[in-house]
Amino acid sequence: MALDIPKTVYNGKIRELKLGKGAKAVTVGGETAYPFYLFEGAMPNLPKIAMEVWDVPPKDWAEAALEPFAGVTEDPVAWAQKCIKDYGAEMICLQMVSIDPNGLNRDAEEAAQVARKVADAIDVPLIVWGTANHDKDTEVLRRVADLCQGKNVIIGPVEEGDHKKIGAAALAYQHTTAASTPIDINLAKQLNILLGNLGVPNEALVMDPTVSGIGYGIEYC
DSSP, X not given: OOOOOOOOOOSOOOOOEEESSGGGOEEEOOOSSSTTOTTTSOOOSOOOOOEEXXXXXXXXXXXXXXXXXXXXXXXXXXXXXXXXXXXXXXXXXXXXXXXXXXXXXXXXXXXXXXXXXXXXXXXXXXXXXXXXXXXXXXXXXXXXXXXXXXXXXXXXXXXXXXXXXXXXXXXXXXXXXXXEOOSOHHHHHHHHHHHHHHTOOGGGEEEEOTTHHHHTOGGGX
């Protein structure tokens, strides 16, 4: 007797969107079922993993974590290029560690110039990630959006407390907005609505559910 696997058929699908610009742009989304549930639906685009680069040298990383990036952690541009050339990174996530008000509290212009240099030096999609301090992120990420105009950088985290100014800047300078909410699907939907009311199109909006996709199992997403 053949095994008849129970299946759930969904009417909708995850929206597809393009990240980055040019030949190395990537497309994500498009699933018609849960991730990797290929027996229930289609998964036209594999998940993409960005390699992380800091805008300042890490001071507390273990030696084993630093070893693969020996010689480049002092220079975010060289670090990003190494991730692409040596490790085949399809995306880069630039962590703006230096702007933390409780840390170096780097000036917005100086920090944004670093992001611009990285964006100019690579041909894969770039994520620029702040510190989740609303005031500082607003100041820095708006300037990043300006300096990187037209490069379709993924800018985040964009939260309810700063969505108006950062979302508007991302929209004005043709970037993708990363809407970040902690786990709760209703909070995520609400933030999407708020960004939509600003004029941010669905085609320029990605959702960051924080730890949901890893801490609770990828099927949670």
